[in-house]
Amino acid sequence: MLSAFTNSMKIPELRSRILYTLALLFVSRVGAHIPLPGLDPKPLQDFFTSQVGSTGGALMGLYNMFTGGALVKGAVCALGIMPYISASIIFQLMTAVVPTLSRLQQEGDVGRQKLTQYTRYATVLICVIQGALLILALENPGRLFSGYDVNVYGDIILINRSWFLATSVVFMTAGTLMLMWLGEQITQRGIGNGVSLLITIGILADIPGAAQTLKTLILAPVGVQAISMPQLLMMLVLFVIVIAGIIMITQGQRKIPVQYAKRVVGQKVYGGQSSFLPLKVNYSGVMPVIFAAAILLFPTQILSQLGAAFNLKFLNEFAGNLLRGHWMYYSGYSILILFFSYFWVSVMFKPIQIADDLKKYGGYIPGVRPGEPTAQFLDFIMTRLTLAGAIFLTVIAVMPDFLLFEFKVPQRIAYFFGGTGMLIVVGVLLDTMRQLETFLLQRHYDGFLRKGRIRARSTAIASAIGEAADLKTVGRLWLILGLIFLTGMVFWFIRHFVL
DSSP: OHHHHHHHHHSHHHHHHHHHHHHHHHHHHHHTSOBOTTBOHHHHHHHHHHOSSSHHHHHHHHHHHHTTTTTTTTBTTTTTTHHHHHHHHHHHHHTTTOHHHHHHHTTTHHHHHHHHHHHHHHHHHHHHHHHHHHHHHHHSHHHHSTTOOHHHHOOSBOSOHHHHHHHHHHHHHHHHHHHHHHHHHHHHHSSSOHHHHHHHHHHHTTHHHHHHHHHHHHTOOTTSOOOOHHHHHHHHHHHHHHHHHHHHHHHOEEEEEEEEOOEEETTEEEOOOEEEEEEETTTTTTHHHHHHHHHHHHHHHHHHHHHHHHTOHHHHHHHHHTSTTSHHHHHHHHHHHHHHHHHHHHHHOOHHHHHHHHHHTTEEOTTSOTTHHHHHHHHHHHHHHHHHHHHHHHHHHHHHHHHHHHSOOOHHHHGGGSHHHHHHHHHHHHHHHHHHHHHHHHTTOOOSOSTTOOOOSOHHHHHHHHHTSOHHHHHHHHHHHHHHHHHHHHHHHIIIIIO
């Protein structure tokens, strides 16, 4: 694998794409540390640190993870890339329902460009709405974040409220549009998966903080709750098992054999080949977990506010049972993940269309009649696969809470043992490695995987290619990356030990 990374720096086109991607990712992280004018992020950070397992902590923790920590820092990019993702999901679902959008999607590049333009307009609208609601919530934080006391944590907004609302909505909308543009540029001119890489980098940005927390627990003095060496080894083994399980379920497929009949057109014979139809075990990806976690927060918030307003004790107790750490929360969480898994598959997976396409091109599944029986067979297989994928998603989503509440593992560390963040990170990194693998194999370099790699015609040719590489350029690349790393370490040292 190390030779594959070295080879990726020897290809001029791939090297430039990697450098371009790293530069744009660096710009996105800068935007996550520039605070909004007139806002003091310290009270928000103190409140977020104190809220573990509560409604406010769950709400802020979920959204803060997707923004890469920009939310609790009160940054210009506090909304993150989520408004663009929300608009994309809305239009993706609407294309399956609205005939006009469905026809646009089938018109080729022109139709897709129109859909992209509509998505951008919807992103601006969502940014304005979410930004205004967020600023109004920060003006009266107790209404949105239960338990926030201004006398304890302090005021978040330091200037005129009306002026802050107007300017901050503009700044946050501009920040989201900048991230949207960066993601599109990475997709077109970088190594691909631009929007996904922005979210992944935001999630991975908390690794130094988690490592510092783990170091503090390991080196804790006697009498303070710490992690022993056997517990540390068990955590490492569990981490490897969770990552391996996510990779297996993400890459897992059920291959349905497909046979194509022979057709004679003029003097040529077409078809007669065997292929397979790949059906993914986790077809819906991470979307059911995101939807379930977001929707489960609403009844808790509404019931708690109603109970406080009308002094109804049973509503407060019921809302408390819907918090993380209670069995009612995990029961509802599992049911919602199962529901949204089947809902996403029912919307995006079209067995009738697949059966018609197979019939049109002379393909059939051995032992299954073409047409309606083929559609019923595919629907039956996908139903069983979706159940297995939903059970796996539930286990992975609950794993961080299990470590947090049962073994008292700090939340900052528990986030890396499953949940939405790890599902996104593993899936995006696998796709990125697949993109780099394609570039390497096209130029007769060894890729990241041993199975199915394409080798050069001879070892002499391969060695000649390696000797002809521009090693000076590779050295300059590592010099630039080293300077960026050292600059970041200097600022980190100044922030934590000087200021």
